[in-house]
Amino acid sequence: MADVVTKATRESFGMALCELAKENDKIVVLDADLAGATKTSIFQKEFPERFFDCGIAEGNMMCIAAGLATCGKIPVAASFAMFATGRAYEQIRNSVGYPKLNVKIAGSHAGISTGEDGATHQCLEDVALMRTIPGMTVLCPADHYEMMAAAKAAIEHEGPVYIRLGRLAIDSFNDPDTYEFELGKGITLHEGDEITVIATGLVVNEARKAVEELEKEGKNVRLINIHTIKPIDRDIIIKAAKETGRIITVEEHNVIGGLGDAVCDVVTSECPVPVRKVGVYDRYGYSGPAWELLEKFGLTASGIKKVIEEELAK
Amino acid sequence: MNNTDKRQLKILAAKARLGAIIGTFNAKSGHPGGSLSAADIMTYLYFKEMNVDPQNPSMDTRDRFVLSKGHCCPSLYAVLAQKGFFDWSELESLRHVGAMLQGHPDMKGTPGIDMSTGSLGQGVSAACGMALAAKCDNKDYRVYAVLGDGECEEGQVWEAAMFASHNKLDNLVIIVDQNGLQIDGPVAEVCGIEPLDKKFESFGFNVIKINGHCFDDIEAAFENAKTVKGKPTAILAKTVKGKGVSFMENQVDWHGKGPNKDEYEKAKAELEAQIAGLEAEC
Ligand SMILES: Cc1ncc(C[n+]2csc(CCOP(=O)(O)OP(=O)(O)O)c2C)c(N)n1
Ligand SMILES: [Mg+2]
Numbered sequence: 014m015a016d017v018v019t020k021a022t023r024e025s026f027g028m029a030l031c032e033l034a035k036e037n038d039k040i041v042v043l044d045a046d047l048a049g050a051t052k053t054s055i056f057q058k059e060f061p062e063r064f065f066d067c068g069i070a071e072g073n074m075m076c077i078a079a080g081l082a083t084c085g086k087i088p089v090a091a092s093f094a095m096f097a098t099g100r101a102y103e104q105i106r107n108s109v110g111y112p113k114l115n116v117k118i119a120g121s122h123a124g125i126s127t128g129e130d131g132a133t134h135q136c137l138e139d140v141a142l143m144r145t146i147p148g149m150t151v152l153c154p155a156d157h158y159e160m161m162a163a164a165k166a167a168i169e170h171e172g173p174v175y176i177r178l179g180r181l182a183i184d185s186f187n188d189p190d191t192y193e194f195e196l197g198k199g200i201t202l203h204e205g206d207e208i209t210v211i212a213t214g215l216v217v218n219e220a221r222k223a224v225e226e227l228e229k230e231g232k233n234v235r236l237i238n239i240h241t242i243k244p245i246d247r248d249i250i251i252k253a254a255k256e257t258g259r260i261i262t263v264e265e266h267n268v269i270g271g272l273g274d275a276v277c278d279v280v281t282s283e284c285p286v287p288v289r290k291v292g293v294y295d296r297y298g299y300s301g302p303a304w305e306l307l308e309k310f311g312l313t314a315s316g317i318k319k320v321i322e323e324e325l326a327k
Numbered sequence: 328m329n330n331t332d333k334r335q336l337k338i339l340a341a342k343a344r345l346g347a348i349i350g351t352f353n354a355k356s357g358h359p360g361g362s363l364s365a366a367d368i369m370t371y372l373y374f375k376e377m378n379v380d381p382q383n384p385s386m387d388t389r390d391r392f393v394l395s396k397g398h399c400c401p402s403l404y405a406v407l408a409q410k411g412f413f414d415w416s417e418l419e420s421l422r423h424v425g426a427m428l429q430g431h432p433d434m435k436g437t438p439g440i441d442m443s444t445g446s447l448g449q450g451v452s453a454a455c456g457m458a459l460a461a462k463c464d465n466k467d468y469r470v471y472a473v474l475g476d477g478e479c480e481e482g483q484v485w486e487a488a489m490f491a492s493h494n495k496l497d498n499l500v501i502i503v504d505q506n507g508l509q510i511d512g513p514v515a516e517v518c519g520i521e522p523l524d525k526k527f528e529s530f531g532f533n534v535i536k537i538n539g540h541c542f543d544d545i546e547a548a549f550e551n552a553k554t555v556k557g558k559p560t561a562i563l564a565k566t567v568k569g570k571g572v573s574f575m576e577n578q579v580d581w582h583g584k585g586p587n588k589d590e591y592e593k594a595k596a597e598l599e600a601q602i603a604g605l606e607a608e609c
Pocket of ligand 1: 360361362364474510
């Protein structure tokens with residue numbers, strides 16, 4: 014196992030874009046005055062002639078990306094998840110999604126772990142919004158290595174993609190020597206037959222810690238990492254529902270419209286089992302250091318462990 | 328422009344108007360007013376100005392056209408049909424279930440449509456993206472976008488305008504169809520946009536004001552646009568909403584409804600008489 018890398022997925026994404034752009038001259042990057050924060054600045058530095066700052070005009074940026082895509086470019090349009098998917102939702106729906114254009118939307122500072130900036134910047138709805146757009150692929154990578162692979166897959170995929178990036182530097186847990194990313198395929202990180210935890214993004218590693226501690230206590234908990242929320246891996250979810258009979262979803266997102274709902278959509282039609290959602294319960298966040306907020310919202314290993322124990326006791 | 332060419336364009340434009348009337352009549356809905364006001368400009372673009380090939384609609388060196396005021400597609404469809412992108416008979420099933428011609432332009436379903444539009448304010452940004460792509464690739468195709476005057480109330484139009492001049496998109500020409508009307512009434516009463524020329528000038532555009540129904544004016548404007556380097560051009564075209572159908576002219580009511588049978592017959596007769604008159608001159 015390679016060394017643990019501590020990096021925010023936004024930074025990994027910026028690095029990945031640079032790598033990919035060396036091989037693929039169709040890639041151009043757009044930002045809306047947040048290049049330093051979304052880390053598209055890494056790309057900007059290396060490829061200044063392929064980087065365009067649109068200024069603070071996210072709706073315009075999405076449609077410019079659409080226009081570029083009609084001419085064969087692969088535009089990556091980045092901003093905070095809040096403004097990329099919220100402010101520009103309708104532009105994405107009508108000018109990117111409807112014509113199925115090859116635009117990659119990068120939403121950084123997603124989730125509660127955005128921290129001190131507080132509620133207006135902690136986007137808890139981006140996954141829900143992007144899931145509603147027909148043909149949109151929705152990615153939420155969990156660590157540095159997964160982000161590097163997901164970025165490559167996003168660029169190689171023909172069609173619109175939303176990719177969720179985090180602000181907080183987090184430890185990697187995947188082993189780059191063995192890690193394999195396949196669009197639309199979940200990854201079983203831990204086998205178990207008593208219950209299944211399905212997580213996405215930054216909280217996957219927290220869930221992993223919780224599951225490993227429970228293992229020491231003799232509990233067999235299955236853990237699935239869903240990096241592609243849409244199209245979701247139905248097979249891995251149905252199998253888990255059948256084999257473990259109970260599911261817990263974990264996401265740094267409103268429980269309305271996110272991973273939890275996506276999992277429920279699958280199990281309710283295929284194999285109804287109880288699903289408990291760990292996430293943000295239909296409310297706004299607030300200011301504070303990221304890890305303190307994650308703790309408060311029950312999204313760290315200890316909070317997740319507690320929920321698993323409660324569910325196992327049922 | 329010589330008289331023969333001008334007459335030819337007038338015939339094509341009258342037929343485009345007729346096509347818009349046929350389409351909106353059969354659809355029992357749609358937007359005749361703005362379709363008629365923009366018919367001369369779109370006819371000029373497709374028959375005089377733009378490098379396009381109906382046999383190869385996605386030719387990558389082609390000039391691009393974005394109808395940012397997508398609701399006015401009935402006359403665009405008629406122009407495209409005349410140009411040979413698809414059969415004229417498609418107009419009869421405009422807006423019908425399963426039809427190729429959607430209520431607003433669909434680039435995936437209709438040959439010749441370069442961008443899907445319908446949500447006002449977005450097409451002009453997409454046109455900026457196309458013009459930027461041409462610059463990136465050192466290609467010399469040009470990009471044209473037609474906007475409504477009401478549409479200019481959308482903030483995104485001005486975001487796009489800033490972007491276009493900042494990036495020196497001199498391969499971009501936007502044409503504002505200044506028919507003076509929108510849905511709720513005259514633009515000047517709903518939320519006035521004047522002085523539009525000064526606005527575009529201050530946003531860094533080369534601004535040309537024309538009569539949008541005069542082919543000499545239209546030609547001069549597009550020729551001028553090609554000579555201007557380092558900035559985009561905005562052509563502010565004064566037009567008559569509903570132009571060419573007497574009872575639709577300057578009527579707010581004719582923004583967004585299809586003619587009934589009587590109205591259709593009357594409009595058709597007027598336009599056919601115009602066409603016959605022009606053809607008799609040939
Ligand atoms: C974003 C958006 N808001 C509202 C509408 C509904 N709408 C369709 S046409 C129109 C009026 C447009 O007026 P104008 O731009 O002057 O067009 P024209 O007069 O040429 O028809 C409106 C409000 C829309 N299509 N898009
Ligand atoms: Mg108008």
